[in-house]
Amino acid sequence: MSAERDAVELTKALLRFDTINPTGDETGCARYLGDLLVDAGFRVSYHPYGERRTCVVAGLGGSTGRRPLCITGHIDTVPLGAAHWRRDPFDGESDGGRLFGRGSSDMKSGVAAFVVAAIACANQLAGTAGVELVITGGEESGCEGALHLARTHALGHAAALLVAEPTANYPLVAHKGAFWLEARTHGVTAHGSMPERGDNAVFKAARAALALEHFDFGIPAHPLLGHPTLNVGTLHGGLNINSVPDFARVGIDIRTIPGQDHAALRERLHRHLGDGVELETMLDVTSVHTDAGDPWVAEVFDVMAPILGETPKPRAATYFTDAAALRPAYGDPPTVVLGPGEPKMAHQTDEYCVTERIREAVSAYEKIIRRWCDL
Numbered sequence: 001m002s003a004e005r006d007a008v009e010l011t012k013a014l015l016r017f018d019t020i021n022p023t024g025d026e027t028g029c030a031r032y033l034g035d036l037l038v039d040a041g042f043r044v045s046y047h048p049y050g051e052r053r054t055c056v057v058a059g060l061g062g063s064t065g066r067r068p069l070c071i072t073g074h075i076d077t078v079p080l081g082a083a084h085w086r087r088d089p090f091d092g093e094s095d096g097g098r099l100f101g102r103g104s105s106d107m108k109s110g111v112a113a114f115v116v117a118a119i120a121c122a123n124q125l126a127g128t129a130g131v132e133l134v135i136t137g138g139e140e141s142g143c144e145g146a147l148h149l150a151r152t153h154a155l156g157h158a159a160a161l162l163v164a165e166p167t168a169n170y171p172l173v174a175h176k177g178a179f180w181l182e183a184r185t186h187g188v189t190a191h192g193s194m195p196e197r198g199d200n201a202v203f204k205a206a207r208a209a210l211a212l213e214h215f216d217f218g219i220p221a222h223p224l225l226g227h228p229t230l231n232v233g234t235l236h237g238g239l240n241i242n243s244v245p246d247f248a249r250v251g252i253d254i255r256t257i258p259g260q261d262h263a264a265l266r267e268r269l270h271r272h273l274g275d276g277v278e279l280e281t282m283l284d285v286t287s288v289h290t291d292a293g294d295p296w297v298a299e300v301f302d303v304m305a306p307i308l309g310e311t312p313k314p315r316a317a318t319y320f321t322d323a324a325a326l327r328p329a330y331g332d333p334p335t336v337v338l339g340p341g342e343p344k345m346a347h348q349t350d351e352y353c354v355t356e357r358i359r360e361a362v363s364a365y366e367k368i369i370r371r372w373c374d375l
Protein backbone atom coordinates (compact mmCIF):
# COMPACT_ATOMS: atom_id res chain seq x y z
CA MET A 1 0.00 0.00 0.00
CA SER A 2 1.19 3.56 -0.63
CA ALA A 3 2.93 5.56 2.08
CA GLU A 4 0.20 8.21 2.37
CA ARG A 5 -2.35 5.49 3.20
CA ASP A 6 -0.27 3.04 5.20
CA ALA A 7 1.53 4.30 8.29
CA VAL A 8 3.94 1.35 8.47
CA GLU A 9 5.08 2.08 4.90
CA LEU A 10 5.30 5.77 5.72
CA THR A 11 7.38 5.05 8.86
CA LYS A 12 9.78 3.03 6.69
CA ALA A 13 10.03 5.90 4.22
CA LEU A 14 10.79 8.36 7.06
CA LEU A 15 13.42 6.04 8.57
CA ARG A 16 15.38 6.20 5.30
CA PHE A 17 16.09 9.90 5.92
CA ASP A 18 19.09 10.34 8.21
CA THR A 19 17.85 13.06 10.58
CA ILE A 20 20.33 12.42 13.39
CA ASN A 21 20.66 15.41 15.68
CA PRO A 22 23.30 16.70 16.05
CA THR A 23 23.93 17.93 13.47
CA GLY A 24 20.36 17.44 12.27
CA ASP A 25 19.15 17.65 8.70
CA GLU A 26 15.37 17.54 8.60
CA THR A 27 14.85 19.25 5.25
CA GLY A 28 14.45 16.14 3.02
CA CYS A 29 12.16 14.38 5.49
CA ALA A 30 10.12 17.55 6.10
CA ARG A 31 9.66 18.19 2.37
CA TYR A 32 8.62 14.58 1.81
CA LEU A 33 5.88 14.89 4.44
CA GLY A 34 4.92 18.38 3.28
CA ASP A 35 4.44 17.12 -0.29
CA LEU A 36 2.14 14.30 0.89
CA LEU A 37 0.07 16.81 2.87
CA VAL A 38 -0.14 19.30 -0.01
CA ASP A 39 -1.38 16.48 -2.28
CA ALA A 40 -4.09 15.73 0.30
CA GLY A 41 -5.26 19.37 0.29
CA PHE A 42 -3.49 20.77 3.37
CA ARG A 43 -2.11 24.31 3.59
CA VAL A 44 1.58 23.68 4.25
CA SER A 45 4.27 26.09 5.39
CA TYR A 46 7.95 25.50 6.15
CA HIS A 47 9.74 27.23 8.99
CA PRO A 48 13.52 27.06 8.65
CA TYR A 49 15.51 27.70 11.82
CA GLY A 50 19.06 26.96 10.58
CA GLU A 51 21.08 25.43 7.75
CA ARG A 52 19.12 22.35 6.51
CA ARG A 53 16.86 22.62 9.58
CA THR A 54 13.12 23.11 9.23
CA CYS A 55 9.71 22.56 10.79
CA VAL A 56 6.45 22.02 8.91
CA VAL A 57 3.04 23.40 9.87
CA ALA A 58 0.07 21.98 7.96
CA GLY A 59 -3.57 22.89 8.45
CA LEU A 60 -6.94 21.93 7.06
CA GLY A 61 -10.39 23.17 8.11
CA GLY A 62 -10.53 25.51 11.06
CA SER A 63 -12.80 27.95 9.29
CA THR A 64 -15.64 27.72 11.82
CA GLY A 65 -15.90 29.29 15.25
CA ARG A 66 -14.27 26.20 16.81
CA ARG A 67 -10.52 26.06 16.97
CA PRO A 68 -8.47 23.18 15.54
CA LEU A 69 -6.83 20.23 17.24
CA CYS A 70 -3.04 20.31 17.05
CA ILE A 71 -1.16 17.06 16.62
CA THR A 72 2.60 17.28 16.87
CA GLY A 73 5.72 15.16 16.47
CA HIS A 74 9.42 15.59 15.77
CA ILE A 75 11.42 14.09 12.90
CA ASP A 76 14.94 14.47 14.27
CA THR A 77 16.48 11.51 16.10
CA VAL A 78 19.30 10.97 18.57
CA PRO A 79 22.65 9.58 17.32
CA LEU A 80 23.19 5.83 16.94
CA GLY A 81 25.40 5.52 20.04
CA ALA A 82 28.67 3.64 20.37
CA ALA A 83 27.27 0.08 20.43
CA HIS A 84 27.06 -1.95 17.22
CA TRP A 85 23.60 -2.19 15.58
CA ARG A 86 22.54 -5.65 14.40
CA ARG A 87 19.85 -4.02 12.23
CA ASP A 88 20.30 -1.37 9.60
CA PRO A 89 19.19 1.84 11.36
CA PHE A 90 18.03 3.49 8.11
CA ASP A 91 16.48 0.70 6.06
CA GLY A 92 13.10 0.14 7.74
CA GLU A 93 13.80 -3.57 8.29
CA SER A 94 10.86 -5.47 9.74
CA ASP A 95 10.87 -8.80 11.50
CA GLY A 96 8.24 -10.61 13.59
CA GLY A 97 5.88 -7.64 13.93
CA ARG A 98 8.69 -5.22 14.74
CA LEU A 99 9.97 -2.39 12.60
CA PHE A 100 13.62 -1.50 13.28
CA GLY A 101 15.48 1.75 12.81
CA ARG A 102 16.73 4.91 14.50
CA GLY A 103 13.61 6.92 15.23
CA SER A 104 11.19 4.02 14.73
CA SER A 105 9.80 4.49 18.26
CA ASP A 106 11.04 8.03 18.92
CA MET A 107 9.16 9.05 16.90
CA LYS A 108 8.81 8.62 13.15
CA SER A 109 6.08 5.99 13.68
CA GLY A 110 4.06 8.56 15.63
CA VAL A 111 4.49 11.20 12.91
CA ALA A 112 3.59 8.66 10.21
CA ALA A 113 0.49 7.56 12.13
CA PHE A 114 -0.96 11.04 12.59
CA VAL A 115 -0.12 12.11 9.03
CA VAL A 116 -1.90 9.04 7.62
CA ALA A 117 -4.87 9.57 9.99
CA ALA A 118 -5.16 13.25 9.01
CA ILE A 119 -4.92 12.44 5.29
CA ALA A 120 -7.67 9.81 5.71
CA CYS A 121 -9.99 12.52 7.08
CA ALA A 122 -8.74 15.28 4.77
CA ASN A 123 -11.59 15.47 2.28
CA GLN A 124 -14.13 15.95 5.12
CA LEU A 125 -12.28 18.61 7.10
CA ALA A 126 -13.35 21.74 5.20
CA GLY A 127 -15.81 23.75 7.28
CA THR A 128 -15.00 21.86 10.51
CA ALA A 129 -12.87 22.83 13.52
CA GLY A 130 -10.01 21.20 11.62
CA VAL A 131 -6.52 20.06 12.49
CA GLU A 132 -3.12 21.69 12.65
CA LEU A 133 -0.17 19.32 12.22
CA VAL A 134 3.10 20.60 13.66
CA ILE A 135 6.11 18.57 12.55
CA THR A 136 9.24 19.80 14.28
CA GLY A 137 12.99 19.37 14.05
CA GLY A 138 15.55 19.89 16.78
CA GLU A 139 13.43 18.37 19.54
CA GLU A 140 16.17 16.10 20.83
CA SER A 141 18.49 19.04 21.43
CA GLY A 142 15.92 20.90 23.55
CA CYS A 143 12.74 21.74 21.57
CA GLU A 144 14.73 24.00 19.18
CA GLY A 145 12.21 23.78 16.32
CA ALA A 146 9.13 24.12 18.54
CA LEU A 147 10.63 27.11 20.37
CA HIS A 148 11.36 28.70 16.99
CA LEU A 149 7.70 28.23 15.96
CA ALA A 150 6.50 29.74 19.23
CA ARG A 151 8.89 32.70 18.99
CA THR A 152 8.00 33.50 15.37
CA HIS A 153 4.23 33.21 15.92
CA ALA A 154 4.06 30.49 13.25
CA LEU A 155 1.31 28.62 15.08
CA GLY A 156 -2.46 28.93 14.71
CA HIS A 157 -4.96 28.81 17.55
CA ALA A 158 -5.34 25.14 18.47
CA ALA A 159 -7.60 24.38 21.42
CA ALA A 160 -6.16 20.93 22.24
CA LEU A 161 -2.71 19.43 21.82
CA LEU A 162 -1.84 15.81 21.09
CA VAL A 163 1.84 14.85 21.19
CA ALA A 164 2.64 11.59 19.38
CA GLU A 165 5.76 10.73 21.43
CA PRO A 166 6.23 7.05 22.34
CA THR A 167 3.78 5.86 25.01
CA ALA A 168 2.90 2.41 23.57
CA ASN A 169 -0.50 4.03 22.92
CA TYR A 170 -1.19 4.80 26.59
CA PRO A 171 -2.48 8.40 26.92
CA LEU A 172 -0.38 10.46 29.36
CA VAL A 173 -1.55 13.76 30.82
CA ALA A 174 1.61 15.25 32.29
CA HIS A 175 5.35 15.61 32.11
CA LYS A 176 7.97 17.59 33.96
CA GLY A 177 9.52 20.79 32.72
CA ALA A 178 13.20 21.06 31.85
CA PHE A 179 15.47 23.76 33.19
CA TRP A 180 19.06 23.28 32.02
CA LEU A 181 21.71 25.54 33.46
CA GLU A 182 25.42 25.84 32.98
CA ALA A 183 27.39 26.88 36.06
CA ARG A 184 30.61 28.62 35.05
CA THR A 185 33.65 29.29 37.21
CA HIS A 186 36.67 31.44 36.45
CA GLY A 187 40.23 31.43 37.77
CA VAL A 188 43.74 32.45 36.84
CA THR A 189 46.02 30.20 34.82
CA ALA A 190 49.59 29.36 35.81
CA HIS A 191 52.19 26.68 35.11
CA GLY A 192 51.15 23.33 36.57
CA SER A 193 54.38 23.13 38.54
CA MET A 194 53.50 26.36 40.37
CA PRO A 195 49.81 26.09 41.22
CA GLU A 196 50.19 28.63 44.04
CA ARG A 197 50.52 31.33 41.35
CA GLY A 198 47.15 30.48 39.84
CA ASP A 199 43.52 30.26 40.89
CA ASN A 200 42.00 26.90 39.99
CA ALA A 201 38.57 27.08 38.27
CA VAL A 202 38.13 23.29 38.38
CA PHE A 203 38.21 23.23 42.20
CA LYS A 204 35.47 25.88 42.23
CA ALA A 205 33.40 23.91 39.72
CA ALA A 206 33.90 20.72 41.73
CA ARG A 207 32.70 22.46 44.90
CA ALA A 208 29.67 23.78 42.99
CA ALA A 209 28.86 20.27 41.70
CA LEU A 210 29.13 18.78 45.19
CA ALA A 211 26.99 21.56 46.65
CA LEU A 212 24.23 20.43 44.31
CA GLU A 213 24.39 16.74 45.21
CA HIS A 214 21.67 16.94 47.86
CA PHE A 215 19.96 20.15 46.75
CA ASP A 216 16.59 20.47 48.48
CA PHE A 217 13.85 22.09 46.37
CA GLY A 218 11.78 22.47 49.52
CA ILE A 219 8.43 21.77 47.90
CA PRO A 220 5.98 18.89 48.26
CA ALA A 221 5.71 16.18 45.60
CA HIS A 222 3.19 16.59 42.77
CA PRO A 223 0.52 13.85 42.89
CA LEU A 224 1.37 12.58 39.37
CA LEU A 225 4.89 13.86 38.73
CA GLY A 226 6.48 13.35 42.11
CA HIS A 227 9.45 15.48 43.16
CA PRO A 228 11.54 17.74 40.96
CA THR A 229 15.01 16.36 40.24
CA LEU A 230 18.49 17.76 39.71
CA ASN A 231 21.33 15.99 37.93
CA VAL A 232 24.86 17.18 37.21
CA GLY A 233 25.34 15.83 33.69
CA THR A 234 28.70 17.31 32.71
CA LEU A 235 31.79 18.83 34.29
CA HIS A 236 34.42 20.26 32.00
CA GLY A 237 37.47 22.30 32.83
CA GLY A 238 41.04 22.87 31.84
CA LEU A 239 42.85 22.50 28.55
CA ASN A 240 46.02 20.63 29.46
CA ILE A 241 47.22 18.64 32.45
CA ASN A 242 50.18 20.87 33.23
CA SER A 243 48.35 24.19 33.61
CA VAL A 244 46.11 25.63 36.31
CA PRO A 245 42.68 25.84 34.66
CA ASP A 246 41.13 29.31 34.44
CA PHE A 247 37.69 28.18 33.30
CA ALA A 248 35.32 25.32 34.09
CA ARG A 249 31.66 24.58 33.54
CA VAL A 250 29.07 22.28 35.09
CA GLY A 251 25.96 21.16 33.18
CA ILE A 252 22.91 21.01 35.45
CA ASP A 253 19.72 19.26 34.31
CA ILE A 254 16.71 20.17 36.47
CA ARG A 255 13.27 18.66 35.89
CA THR A 256 10.50 20.72 37.41
CA ILE A 257 6.89 20.18 38.44
CA PRO A 258 3.82 22.45 38.09
CA GLY A 259 3.94 25.46 40.37
CA GLN A 260 7.73 25.87 40.20
CA ASP A 261 8.87 29.24 38.91
CA HIS A 262 12.10 28.78 36.95
CA ALA A 263 13.34 32.34 37.48
CA ALA A 264 12.85 32.06 41.26
CA LEU A 265 14.59 28.68 41.25
CA ARG A 266 17.56 30.12 39.39
CA GLU A 267 17.79 32.87 41.98
CA ARG A 268 17.79 30.30 44.79
CA LEU A 269 20.53 28.29 43.07
CA HIS A 270 22.57 31.43 42.58
CA ARG A 271 22.40 32.16 46.32
CA HIS A 272 23.15 28.50 47.11
CA LEU A 273 26.29 28.42 44.93
CA GLY A 274 27.56 31.89 45.77
CA ASP A 275 28.79 34.83 43.74
CA GLY A 276 31.84 33.00 42.34
CA VAL A 277 29.60 30.84 40.18
CA GLU A 278 27.88 32.27 37.09
CA LEU A 279 24.67 30.64 35.93
CA GLU A 280 23.71 30.57 32.27
CA THR A 281 20.30 29.22 31.14
CA MET A 282 20.61 26.63 28.35
CA LEU A 283 16.98 25.44 28.17
CA ASP A 284 13.87 26.68 29.92
CA VAL A 285 10.64 24.83 29.14
CA THR A 286 7.71 24.44 31.42
CA SER A 287 6.04 21.35 32.88
CA VAL A 288 2.77 20.11 31.37
CA HIS A 289 -0.25 18.87 33.27
CA THR A 290 -3.88 18.56 32.26
CA ASP A 291 -6.57 17.49 34.70
CA ALA A 292 -7.93 14.08 33.71
CA GLY A 293 -11.41 15.54 34.30
CA ASP A 294 -11.00 17.76 31.24
CA PRO A 295 -13.75 16.81 28.71
CA TRP A 296 -11.35 16.35 25.78
CA VAL A 297 -8.98 14.21 27.87
CA ALA A 298 -12.01 12.11 28.88
CA GLU A 299 -12.84 11.74 25.17
CA VAL A 300 -9.29 10.56 24.37
CA PHE A 301 -9.45 8.08 27.29
CA ASP A 302 -12.77 6.87 25.91
CA VAL A 303 -11.25 6.30 22.44
CA MET A 304 -8.26 4.45 23.91
CA ALA A 305 -10.14 2.18 26.38
CA PRO A 306 -11.17 -0.50 23.81
CA ILE A 307 -7.72 -0.43 22.18
CA LEU A 308 -5.94 -0.86 25.51
CA GLY A 309 -8.53 -3.23 26.97
CA GLU A 310 -8.75 -1.04 30.08
CA THR A 311 -9.84 2.45 31.04
CA PRO A 312 -6.72 4.64 31.14
CA LYS A 313 -5.73 6.22 34.43
CA PRO A 314 -4.03 9.61 34.72
CA ARG A 315 -0.30 9.01 34.30
CA ALA A 316 2.76 11.06 33.43
CA ALA A 317 5.61 10.68 30.93
CA THR A 318 9.14 10.44 32.31
CA TYR A 319 10.57 12.60 29.49
CA PHE A 320 9.65 16.10 28.36
CA THR A 321 8.19 16.91 24.94
CA ASP A 322 7.68 19.76 22.48
CA ALA A 323 4.41 20.42 24.35
CA ALA A 324 6.57 22.31 26.85
CA ALA A 325 7.27 24.86 24.09
CA LEU A 326 4.06 24.65 22.04
CA ARG A 327 1.48 24.59 24.83
CA PRO A 328 2.19 28.07 26.23
CA ALA A 329 2.15 29.42 22.64
CA TYR A 330 -1.36 28.03 22.18
CA GLY A 331 -2.55 29.47 25.51
CA ASP A 332 -2.21 26.25 27.57
CA PRO A 333 -4.87 24.01 25.99
CA PRO A 334 -5.51 20.49 27.32
CA THR A 335 -2.60 18.26 26.31
CA VAL A 336 -2.20 14.51 25.92
CA VAL A 337 0.96 12.56 25.02
CA LEU A 338 -0.04 9.47 23.04
CA GLY A 339 1.97 7.61 20.45
CA PRO A 340 2.69 4.14 19.05
CA GLY A 341 6.41 4.00 19.85
CA GLU A 342 7.76 1.87 22.69
CA PRO A 343 8.96 4.24 25.41
CA LYS A 344 11.59 1.73 26.55
CA MET A 345 13.10 1.62 23.02
CA ALA A 346 13.62 5.39 22.71
CA HIS A 347 17.32 6.21 22.19
CA GLN A 348 18.27 2.48 22.34
CA THR A 349 20.55 0.38 20.09
CA ASP A 350 18.44 -1.66 17.61
CA GLU A 351 15.46 0.62 18.32
CA TYR A 352 12.18 -0.82 17.11
CA CYS A 353 8.47 -0.10 17.06
CA VAL A 354 5.65 -2.69 17.12
CA THR A 355 3.85 -2.47 13.76
CA GLU A 356 0.49 -3.38 15.31
CA ARG A 357 0.74 -0.34 17.57
CA ILE A 358 1.29 1.90 14.53
CA ARG A 359 -1.99 0.67 13.03
CA GLU A 360 -3.78 1.08 16.38
CA ALA A 361 -2.47 4.64 16.61
CA VAL A 362 -3.78 5.52 13.13
CA SER A 363 -7.21 4.26 14.09
CA ALA A 364 -7.09 6.13 17.44
CA TYR A 365 -5.93 9.43 15.87
CA GLU A 366 -8.61 9.15 13.21
CA LYS A 367 -11.30 8.70 15.88
CA ILE A 368 -9.90 11.61 17.90
CA ILE A 369 -9.88 13.86 14.79
CA ARG A 370 -13.40 12.78 13.81
CA ARG A 371 -14.78 13.55 17.28
CA TRP A 372 -13.01 16.90 17.39
CA CYS A 373 -14.40 17.85 13.97
CA ASP A 374 -17.86 16.32 14.50
CA LEU A 375 -17.45 14.01 11.49
Ligand SMILES: [Zn+2]
Nearest residue numbers: 074106107165
Ligand atom coordinates in the same frame (compact mmCIF):
# COMPACT_ATOMS: atom_id res chain seq x y z
ZN1 LIG B 1 10.97 12.07 21.08
